[in-house]
Every structure is written in structure tokens, then in C-alpha cells.
Amino acid sequence: MVPVLVVLMIVAFVIINVVVRVVMDRRREAKARKERMEALDIGLRLDFAEEAPSLKRVEVPNALARILAVDDEVIVLDSFRKILVGAGYSIDTVESGREALGLVQKHKYDFVFTDLKMPEMDGLDVVKGVKHYSPESDVVVITGYATIESAVNAMKWGAMDYVQKPFTEDELTDFTKKCVYRRQDRQHKRLSSTVRVSATDRPPAHEFGLPGGVFISPGHVWANVTVPGMVRMGVDDFARKMLGRIDGIDLPAKGATIKKGERLFSIRQGERSAVFHAPITGQIHEVNAELPKHVDRLVQRPYEHGWVCSMRPAHLADELGQLHIGEKAAEWYQAEIARLQEMLAAAHGETQAAPAPARGLVEGQLEGADDATWTKFTQAFLQA
Template sequence: MTAVLILFMFVAFVGIDFLVRTSLRRMRENRERQAREAVLNTAIRLDFTHEAKSLKRVAVPNPKARILAVDDESVVLDSFRRILVLEGFSVDTVEHGPEALGLVQRNDYDFVFTDLKMPDMDGVEVVKAVKHLRPDVDVVVITGYGSIETAVQTLQHGACEYVQKPFTADELGDFAKKLLIKREARLEAARRPNVRMVSPEMAEVVPATEFCVPGGAFLSPGHAWVRIEPEGQVRIGIDDFVRKALGTVKEIELPERGKTVKAGETLFTLKGATGTVHVAAPLSGRIEHDNAGLKSDPGELIRSPYDRGWVCLLTPSDLATELSALKIGKPVIDWYQEEITRLRTANGPQGAGPLDWTAFEQQFLGADVHAKA
């Protein structure tokens, strides 16, 4: 009996919670709709002729996107404004193609909707011009049933989609939401850094806008690469992530030959114009050899990180166990993209300001601070 009562109370709680959440969501949506209605009714009476003769603008707070619509039929534009504003979009409308192009040059829009058949400038011309002026803007063609073939052809000129008229409020609202989802997915994909796997010598010719990882080598969480040599020793250096983050290395403190290090301890130190970073040993073992040429020319670390810029040769003491903590192949690329995104976030918008080497070391290199003394 007690178990049944507990089950009943649980079901009742879940049901009440669902009803409360649903009610609150509907209340919030109703408030937002009422606020948009008020903005719509007010904005439609405002004068924007100083920007464009036929311009009508409705800007809602926190819009989902900014849309510009151009059509020579005012009734179509009235529908666009009302439907899309109530859906949470800010909407500008004009009746002539040249007006639309002027606005595109002066404002930031996410979408431009253009009618296909207009007297002074047709939709094909608008599509071409908008994509020339603002390639980042998504252009949508408005077409009637008899112009589908031409609308499809506009896709070759850069239009991303077309919508048929007449349309219902639900049809246009759903269409706009799907467009927004596609745009956000595309922008997110474009923001993801391009990372590719290369042979050691090819790192020298990879564009500065791309990142590369060494094929056939392992990478440590502290961004040191490890390549297993035929004799069983391992060659170690810095990866492209460190190379691009630091930019310039003025001096390197090489590891001492014959010294034994543990994974995670400082292996070598890089000095630059704005600070010093310690690179952690990716594996435990004995230092057998170092790249002495880096003392006189540390720039090789930057020019050729996976080839001539190697740092040291180490005989591992527990390779079988410690190798599992390193990455190789496709997982490296996925991890790199996450690390690059994290670095961009840490370094501010557009990489504002010089890189804080101390913070970079703490967040990305993982050297054991107790081993630096």
C-alpha cells in the first residue's frame, strides 16, 4: 500500500510540474507576443524615409534574426512584417530592389527575402548584388507558382532557398525557423577551426589560418608530440597548437642529457618576448640527445615544428603504460578543434591583446609546477 501511495504521489508531482512548466511557458510566450504586437503597431507609424523612400521597419527586442524583405506588392510585405515580427524577427521591408541594396550596404542583416518579378530590378539581379555586397547574408527568393524554374536557377547565383506565395502564417513562420536553424548550423561549422593531418615536413607550408597535426605521431595533453623511432627511442617536440599560440620563441632551455624525467615534469622551457612557458614531458625516461641547433636558432621550433624543430630524444622507461594517455589519428583532430576553441575563448574576441604565456601554460601545457624549481 505504501509503495502504491509513493508511486501515486510521484506521478502526481510529475504531472503538476509539467502543467506548471507548460503554463509558465505559455504565459511567457503570450507576454512576448503582446510585446511584439505593441512594437508592430508603434513601428508601422514611424518614418524611415530618410533611409529609403518605402522603408518600413519593426525592430523587436532580442530578435532571432534581422530580415530585409523586398517586394513590389505592399500586401505581401505587410504579411511578412506581421508574421515574422510575431515570430520574434526584426523586419525591414522595401518595395524596390535598389532600395534594398542601399540598406544592405548600411545595415547588418541575416536574411534578405526578395520577390522574383519586380519592375525596376528583378529578384535575380537582387540575389547577385546582395551576394556580391554581403556574401555572409542568406538570400531567399519569393516566387509564385509559375516561376519555380527561375527561382531554382537563382540558387546558382547564391540564393539559399525559395518560398512560394501565397503562404499562410504558419507556413512562413515554420519556413523562417528552418532557415534560421540551417544558418546557425552553417555558421557554427564555419567557426570550427580547420585541422588536418600532415607529414612532418609539410607543417612548414600549411596556411597560417589552418592547424596541422603530425601523421604517425602521438600528442600529449600538454601539446608535445611523440614519434617512436625504429630503435625504440622517442623523438619529442612542440605541436602546431603551441607554435601558433606563442608565435615567436626567443630562447629554449634544452633538457639535460642523461637526466631522467617523469611524465608531467618540465622537460624543456621556451622563452619569448612576453613570457616563459614550461613544456611537460609526455613520457617518463632518460634524455639521450637534444637538438643543440635550437640554442643558436630557436626559430626552427616555429618554422619546422615536426621536422627540424624536434627538441630531444628520450629512452622511455614505461612506454606501454604511458602511451595510453597520448592521442593519435582522428581523435587528435577532434581534440585539437576543442583546444583551439578554448584558446580563442580564453584569449578574448579576435585574439585581442598579447597572449598571457603564464595563463596559457597553466591552462594548456600542464607542466608540473613543483618540478620547475
């Protein structure tokens, strides 16, 4: 009987503890929402006409993000302020694209929400302007059902996503929350343009890594001379991080003779593939048969467990001199990073030199790219 009572007491304690926490959380949220609504009331009574004639600004403590919304319909902006301030966001609203572009040059915004159809300056011009003046800001297009195609076109110019109006409170808050998560995920994956040469087999998480003593081909295949005179090869850190997710890998045939520049192996991502070419000439001595079943090894320990194949070289002394190693490889990596940034900027229609942050690379950069960009990358960067 006593053990049963003890169990019941423990269960009751757990239930009471959960209930108390839920009640306290709800009270805190209710208090926070009340404070936000008070901030909304105060903000609407302040005059910011010196910055922009139609500017309305509401700032809340510990904001989840800072948002600028632009729409020529006052009722839409009223909805944005009420809904997003209540959800914990600081928000500025203006009624024209010109005002919005003036503000993004003075303030840092996490997001800019812009209507597509506006007089004087339409939403597409706002998207282009924001990505030029404030490349770190994510742009979301506000669109009606009749302009979905235009919204998709805006995404080609750098818009993050689009939201359809009219929208409910839950729809807007859920959508904005997802945008915040996507932004945080992208920032977590952001890569520094730093190239690190090190003795470790593990590539750095937020930089491009080059292991000391390993050669890199112009087609981004690494080559490591092993005893007794064999050469192991695999996907280098630049290609792996830019391509992102790897669903499968196709190995060369053991015993096959492959000339420098010929197809060596390929990796698959969904329905697309990227072909890597041989950095040297020789005969395939061994393949990593376990790799197709454990493609994660390409990420975790690429030079120890993620090698693709081993080759008995035919002209090693002559061909090694055409590969990059050490500081020379690091300098070449920097040039490759800049070249890729230029290519991606051109793909987004940027005709002028974009600020450095606009061209920041993220791990898995090519995962979300269209097939044309994927193909262009493989042709421009993976040729031997």
C-alpha cells in the same frame, strides 16, 4: 499501501509540475507576442523615409534574426511583417530592389527575402547585389509557382532557398525557422583560414591542421615515415574537411606496386568518388583493413587510426623533397585555400574579387556542390 500512496504522490507532483511549466510557457509566449504586436504598431507609425522611401521597420527585443524583405506587392510585405514579427523576428520591408541594396550596405541583416518578379530591378539582381555587398547575409527568393525554375537559377548565384507564395502563417514561420537552423549549422561548421602546425594527432575543429613531422603531397595525401623505413599514407585535413561526409573507402591491393602519381585509393560519397594519388613510388606493404568499417577514424584520429595504407618506398630520398612539411606546408595550405576560394567564386559566377567573408569555407563544402564542381575540385586539387 503506503508505498502506493508515495508513488501516486510523486506521479501527481510530476504531472502538476509539467502542467505549471506548460501554462507558464504559454503565458510568457502570449506576453511576448503581445509586446511584438505593439512593436509592430509603433514601427508602422515611424518614418524612415530618409533611409529608403518605402521602408517600414519593426524591431523586437531578443529577435531570433534580423530580416529584410523586398517585394513590389504591399500586401505581401504586410503579411511578412505581421507573421514574422509575431514569430519573434525584427524586420525591415521595402518595395524595390534598389532600396534593398542601399540598406544592406548600411545595416547587417541575417536574411534578405526578395521577390523575383519586380519592376526596375528583378530578384536575381538583388541576389547578386546582396551577395556582393553583404556576403554574410543569406538570401531567400520569394516566388510564384510559374517562376520555380528562375528561383532555382537564383540559388546558383548564392540564394539559400526559395519560398512559394501564397503562403500560410505556419508555412512561413516553419520555413524561416528552418532557415535559421541551417544558418546556425553553417556558422558552426565555418572554417577559419588559419593553418595550424601542431604535435597533436587530432585536427583542430574550426581550422586546418598540419601535424608536425608529416609530409603532405600536392594531391593532399599525407605521408609519414615510420620504422623500419615504411611510409604510412592517408587523406590530409584540407581534403577531408572540404569533401565532408565519407560513406566508404576503397583500399589499394596489398603487395601492389604503385608509381608516384598513380591511383592509390579513393573515397566515396553517395554515387560520387574522389581518387587520391600516390605521393611516392613503392610497394603496398599493409592496408588498414578496419578503416572501411570505421571511416569515422578519418575524422577523429586520422594520423594514428585513420591511415589508409603503408608502402615500402623505392625512391624515398628523391621523392620526399617534392612534398611539403612544417611551415612550408602551412604556406602551401594557405595558397590552396585561396585557390579553392577563387574556384568556388568563379563557380558562382562572381566576376569581381569578392570580400573575404563571401569566400569563407565550411566543413563539408563539397557535400552540397553539384557534380561539375565536385569533379573540378578533384581534378584541380587531388592530382599528385
